[in-house]
Amino acid sequence: MRETALSEEILLTVEKPARYIGNEVNSVIKEKDKVKVRFAMCFPDVYEIGMSHLGIQILYSMFNSFEDVWCERVYSPWTDLHKIMKEKNIPLFALESQDPVLEFDFLGITLQYEMCYTNVLQILDLSHIPIYSRDRDENCPIVIGGGPCTYNPEPLADFFDLFYIGEGETVYRKVIDLYLECKENGISRADFLKKASKIGGIYVPSLYKVEYDDEGLISSFEPIYDDVPQIIHKEIEMDISDTYYPEKPIVPFIKVTQDRVTLEIQRGCIRGCRFCQAGMLYRPVRERDVELLKSYAVKMLENTGHEEISLSSLSSSDYTKLEELVNFLVDYAEEKKLNISLPSLRIDAFSLDVMSKIQDIRKSSLTFAPEAGSQRLRDVINKGLTREVILEGAKEAFIGGWTRVKLYFMLGLPTETKEDMRGIAELCNEIAKLYYELIPKSERKGRVQIVASTSFFVPKPFTPFQWAAQNSKEEFLEKAHFVNDSMHEQLNSKSIKYNYHEADVSVLEGVFARGDRKLSRVLIEAYKKGCLFDAWTETFRETPWLEAFEECGIDMAFYTSRERSLEEHLPWDMIDIGVTKDFLKREWMNAVNETVTPNCRAKCSGCGARVFGGGVCYEG
Amino acid sequence: MKVRIKFSKEGVMKYIGHLDIMRYFQKLLRRSDIPIAYSTGMSPHQIMSFAMPLSIGVESDGEYVDIELTDRITSAIAIERLNSNNVDGIKILSFKELPDNAVNAMASICAADYEVSFRKGYEPDFSCIRILEEIYAGDKIEILKKTKKSESIVDIKPGIFSFEGDDKIIKLCVSCGSVLNIKPEMVLGAVYSKMNSELNEFALLIRRKEIYTETEGTRISLNMIGADIL
Known part of the structure; x- marks a missing residue:
């Protein structure tokens, strides 16, 4: 039996020791003397969150399919264990072998959201890896960042040896081969990094020099050496059917956030919502073959014993074979006594029919994401959903027996007025009114329940709104209160419940989303002050963050509430995602002019993603 | 058909609490394609009952869970399948048919x-x-x-x-x-x-x-x- 890295006393003291022992079904054990490369794959959040992430499972299965590589998992120790590990100086370990991360060749950290950045520092700190990449010696693992936040990696530039920009399936083998070649020939870490910078999608931040003008804007961003590329092109897997897929996902012992099989049906999105970063980053849309998905679904369910399967993608209703796939799964699930968890689908006859088959109508709810309260603002953000479509969907659903409706909106979108905000409340009221008009009193079982939630808009890189000003915390809260008051003015206000997200986290998220290298000091200060698990309401504390900014002399408003000029050199300009800056500028102008851009299947708008030679750009 | 399964729990599995062991067995039985019976109703669940919870940190050579089958399967095949789908630390020791009038393990x-x-x-x-x-x-x-x-x-x-x-x-x-x-x-x-x-x-x-x-x-x-x- 394997020895655990933590003593029995510690494991019996901490909350949920199963987070730290490994040994799960389908976790991969190899003989460490028989592999050449050891890769620690980290999701810098607690086990239950990290284990729910599909991307890690895909990469884990890919790396372990390489005979000479052993990939293991690392997650953030929860605050209770963090404290013990700091006090007793226990090094962070990987789950499979329980060996210290410091002994590995690579530490790959996925960056899924900005509010995990202090956890990145925690991982390095607990691993006993120097925080700054420049302080690492030949024996340290190579620290790689991946995931959506690497499309603006600059706030973390000082902490990573390299970033992998794009989809992981493509060039990791090249990186590993180069590493092995360098290791065998005694080539130094610095030279390995320089050679790696020439692999597509690989960005080595230490090889670029950034200069700023008096206002703090980037005046020059240049490679230090002539043979280091100026522009890093994102990596993309164009054939997502014939690629790695985790047929044997790991089965956690404890209940994790996504305690089920996840089937990724497509990548990318045809819709082009102007606030949505994923919609731009993952262009063009690529669908997986439906027959392949059916066989994956069966294999994964058999290999895990999970009782539930869910579909994953952006805008799942746009998957062309959705009906065929869902009908197959419904039949299979019924036979095997399994559950299906559906992504939020466009509400129509098909989705209502499926929902009525697999869910208890009384307990389930309809979900709409209009994102903005008025048609005008929905045109600004290019969200195609209209009032008529929502009301028609709600009508069908009410007739079908549903009584719960969830609606998602954003506050703080560019050009937003009070009319738009009032529109949120009015739309909720209209839906409630429709229910009472449609369903006779004798057939009602209590009130209709409308739950409206607003999040605060955070402009993201590589979206048409990347130049836009973000609202301040005060503006956000004022808007949320305004919406709340508007809800109370509605005739059916008793049927409406309104929730809004915290504003302080949205402001910080905005700082780091569009931040630059100057922010690395703030991150270190905040971590030193104990900031950790900032994505968690129960652990987030605003005050130390504000102090850290203050002490570093950095103004958050510079990154958030300042509208950028179209000429400004943006911190992420060295990255090319295929979608061109010209397209984003055009879309920014279209937004201001309230002009809608059709989706990719309706008409090509020349975003630039055709350059990848496949996907929706070449359909038909 | 009622069946009683005896199993051992040791090593790192001692850190897995009772509720999670129940979840583990639900998935184990499905992975092993054991013809377990389900309750009827909107959300069917496996008919399964454990004799007695084991505290976290305690190992065991004698844990019991009773299940109900829809079809016959031999003990030897069931044990072989279950153990080939098991993790280190959980081992199926026996798989026996209970008389129809047997009281369930927990009671x-x-x-x-x-x-x-x-x-x-x-x-x-x-x-x-x-x-x-x-x-x-x-x-x-x-x-x-x-x-x-x-x-x-x-x-x-x-x-x-x-x-x-x-x-x-x-x-x-x-x-x-x-x-x-x-x-x-x-x-x-x-x-x-x-x-x-x-x-x-x-x-x-x-x-x-x-x-x-x-x-x-x-x-x-x-x-x-x-x-x-x-």
Whole structure:
């Protein structure tokens, strides 16, 4: 039996020791003397969150399919264990072998959201890896960042040896081969990094020099050496059917956030919502073959014993074979006594029919994401959903027996007025009114329940709104209160419940989303002050963050509430995602002019993603 | 068809709590394609009942779960399939068909065997077995039982059915179930308090060896009921 890295006393003291022992079904054990490369794959959040992430499972299965590589998992120790590990100086370990991360060749950290950045520092700190990449010696693992936040990696530039920009399936083998070649020939870490910078999608931040003008804007961003590329092109897997897929996902012992099989049906999105970063980053849309998905679904369910399967993608209703796939799964699930968890689908006859088959109508709810309260603002953000479509969907659903409706909106979108905000409340009221008009009193079982939630808009890189000003915390809260008051003015206000997200986290998220290298000091200060698990309401504390900014002399408003000029050199300009800056500028102008851009299947708008030679750009 | 499964739980699996072991078995049975019966209704669940939860940190050679099957499967095939789908630390030991009138495991338990030793660095400087003999010779063994709401004095002597051992390992057979549920740490706790010493929460290494039921006044192990499916 394997020895655990933590003593029995510690494991019996901490909350949920199963987070730290490994040994799960389908976790991969190899003989460490028989592999050449050891890769620690980290999701810098607690086990239950990290284990729910599909991307890690895909990469884990890919790396372990390489005979000479052993990939293991690392997650953030929860605050209770963090404290013990700091006090007793226990090094962070990987789950499979329980060996210290410091002994590995690579530490790959996925960056899924900005509010995990202090956890990145925690991982390095607990691993006993120097925080700054420049302080690492030949024996340290190579620290790689991946995931959506690497499309603006600059706030973390000082902490990573390299970033992998794009989809992981493509060039990791090249990186590993180069590493092995360098290791065998005694080539130094610095030279390995320089050679790696020439692999597509690989960005080595230490090889670029950034200069700023008096206002703090980037005046020059240049490679230090002539043979280091100026522009890093994102990596993309164009054939997502014939690629790695985790047929044997790991089965956690404890209940994790996504305690089920996840089937990724497509990548990318045809819709082009102007606030949505994923919609731009993952262009063009690529669908997986439906027959392949059916066989994956069966294999994964058999290999895990999970009782539930869910579909994953952006805008799942746009998957062309959705009906065929869902009908197959419904039949299979019924036979095997399994559950299906559906992504939020466009509400129509098909989705209502499926929902009525697999869910208890009384307990389930309809979900709409209009994102903005008025048609005008929905045109600004290019969200195609209209009032008529929502009301028609709600009508069908009410007739079908549903009584719960969830609606998602954003506050703080560019050009937003009070009319738009009032529109949120009015739309909720209209839906409630429709229910009472449609369903006779004798057939009602209590009130209709409308739950409206607003999040605060955070402009993201590589979206048409990347130049836009973000609202301040005060503006956000004022808007949320305004919406709340508007809800109370509605005739059916008793049927409406309104929730809004915290504003302080949205402001910080905005700082780091569009931040630059100057922010690395703030991150270190905040971590030193104990900031950790900032994505968690129960652990987030605003005050130390504000102090850290203050002490570093950095103004958050510079990154958030300042509208950028179209000429400004943006911190992420060295990255090319295929979608061109010209397209984003055009879309920014279209937004201001309230002009809608059709989706990719309706008409090509020349975003630039055709350059990848496949996907929706070449359909038909 | 009702079936009783006996399994062991050791190594790192001792950190997995009872609810998660239930989830683990649900998935294990599905992975192994065991023809388990489901309840009817909107959200069908497997018909499954565990004899007795095992505390976190305790290992066992004698855990039991009763299930119901829709189709016949031989014990040998079922055990082979289940064990090939198991993780290190969980092992299926038997898979027996129960008579139709068998009481389910949870309702019928009356006693359990435990083996208790001391974690390295926590060995007492007195002989626990000798002290246990001494206090057992008295009329009562009273301990303070704390629950979330209250504290009460309980006499655990009637719940200690037998004990034997040496300075290293103590074997206990104690009462369990709804009437008087005795845990090994209660017995050792009484020994320590006799010595005016306090039992450290990490001192004991506990391993459950067997669980018993009572038929016509005699204790028999849960494994004695039922027969292999051939």
